[in-house]
Amino acid sequence: MAEEFDKLVRDRIPQVIKENGEEPTIHHADGDEYSERLAEKLDEEATEYLESREVSELADVLEVVHAIRKDRGVTLEELQEIRTQKAKERGRFDEGIVLERVKK
Numbered sequence: 001m002a003e004e005f006d007k008l009v010r011d012r013i014p015q016v017i018k019e020n021g022e023e024p025t026i027h028h029a030d031g032d033e034y035s036e037r038l039a040e041k042l043d044e045e046a047t048e049y050l051e052s053r054e055v056s057e058l059a060d061v062l063e064v065v066h067a068i069r070k071d072r073g074v075t076l077e078e079l080q081e082i083r084t085q086k087a088k089e090r091g092r093f094d095e096g097i098v099l100e101r102v103k104k
Contacts, residue, residue, distance in 0.1 A: 007044070010035040010063075038068045 008029065017024040029037045042064045049057035069079050 007033075008041045035068075035071055038064060038071055042068065 002025075014024045015039050044063070045057060045060040045064050049061055066076075069076070
């Protein structure tokens with residue numbers, strides 16, 4: 001009996017499955033499909049972190065972020081510069097500020 005997944009997985013997962021005596025069916029996503037699968041994976045990994053609060057899940061989120069960065073043709077340095085610029089303009093999240101309302 002086959003278990004269905006239909007999701008992007010890390011590159012070594014098919015090999016791990018084979019080493020466990022099972023046979024994976026795979027295809028390689030590219031182009032728009034790859035970009036869409038990465039977005040879905042980011043959502044999946046972020047949800048796993050939210051549910052578990054495990055640091056190991058943050059590592060998975062970061063792995064997906066870097067895959068998206070590469071897919072979008074952005075270098076690590078460019079991403080860091082964008083992050084730095086946003087921090088200069090809007091700050092970081094160091095102070096725990098919660099915006100409750102804005103009176104108009």
